[in-house]
Amino acid sequence: MAVESASGVTVRRHAVAAPTTFRKSPHPLNAAFVRTWRNPLGFFGLAILGLLVLIALAAPLIAPYDPVVQHPGRELLAPGPDFLLGTDELGRDLLSRVIYGTRPSLVVALMVVVLGGGLGIITGLAAGYLGGWVNALLMRFFDAMFAFPPILLGFVIIAALGQGTTQVAYAIALAVVPTLGRVARSLVLKERNRDYVLAARCTGARNGRVMFLHVLPNAVSPMIVNLALVMGFSVLAEASLAFLGLGTQPPTPSWGAMLNESRAYLRNDPWMAICPGVVLALLLLGLNYLADALRDAFDPRRVNAGF
Numbered sequence: 001m002a003v004e005s006a007s008g009v010t011v012r013r014h015a016v017a018a019p020t021t022f023r024k025s026p027h028p029l030n031a032a033f034v035r036t037w038r039n040p041l042g043f044f045g046l047a048i049l050g051l052l053v054l055i056a057l058a059a060p061l062i063a064p065y066d067p068v069v070q071h072p073g074r075e076l077l078a079p080g081p082d083f084l085l086g087t088d089e090l091g092r093d094l095l096s097r098v099i100y101g102t103r104p105s106l107v108v109a110l111m112v113v114v115l116g117g118g119l120g121i122i123t124g125l126a127a128g129y130l131g132g133w134v135n136a137l138l139m140r141f142f143d144a145m146f147a148f149p150p151i152l153l154g155f156v157i158i159a160a161l162g163q164g165t166t167q168v169a170y171a172i173a174l175a176v177v178p179t180l181g182r183v184a185r186s187l188v189l190k191e192r193n194r195d196y197v198l199a200a201r202c203t204g205a206r207n208g209r210v211m212f213l214h215v216l217p218n219a220v221s222p223m224i225v226n227l228a229l230v231m232g233f234s235v236l237a238e239a240s241l242a243f244l245g246l247g248t249q250p251p252t253p254s255w256g257a258m259l260n261e262s263r264a265y266l267r268n269d270p271w272m273a274i275c276p277g278v279v280l281a282l283l284l285l286g287l288n289y290l291a292d293a294l295r296d297a298f299d300p301r302r303v304n305a306g307f
Helices: 028-038 040-057 094-130 132-146 150-161 165-191 195-202 207-243 255-261 271-298 300-304
Strands: 002-004 010-012
Touching: 028 040, 028 271, 040 094, 040 271, 094 132, 094 165, 094 207, 094 255, 094 271, 132 165, 150 165, 150 207, 165 207, 195 207, 207 255, 207 271, 255 271
Parallel strands: none
Antiparallel strands: 002 010
């Protein structure tokens, strides 16, 4: 731009563009979790899960009674001011037992996600990336485990390990390994011939480094959705095994065991089954809603469409 000064000398000035600022885009996982939080289904699922986790952690503070203490003469009381959800056939407070019953369900779900999810992802990574005899051996092992229904497989494992919350978690974790392993393998097969994987190989990176630092981060999104579904399956399986007397053992409260104990009193004292049944249904509903919201958040077609 030319400007004439007072002395008649023309001075040429160059306009300087304002510096351009670049905003760092959020990490894909962070963006997906934000979309999950903003999704009404995801918000409901996270709220239910978070509330029950807080209840499990604060159980000694919020439970009005000890869940295993019996109150003679107060058996099968209807909900009232002294016992908000009533009492069972032994005079134990149902509200306290429902509160403490969140613990085995959430502990089993967490252990299954960590143990079963970790083992399934590792075996699926190895089968999909290494191929060859490793893939053949693992796939035949998964096929053999698929021959048994998950609950039946849980019976066999519990018969070998014994009864208890920890044993139930081990049994369910082993039962979900084949499903998670096959999902992880299919995802790795899509990624292992991508350019970034070939570039990592060309730099001399070892197989383990390529699998865990390059392939796994790009295949983790669908696995998160499957792990949310596995949590719901774990809660239901734990309750089913406890209902059959193979899970958490008395006097430790468990929703499945409480439902089993209430069978003989359904006609006259239905609150014994309604209380643990409603909480169990809410947790399962919340986990399923959370899985649906995560699936939508990680779906690139819905993200690009603005959903």
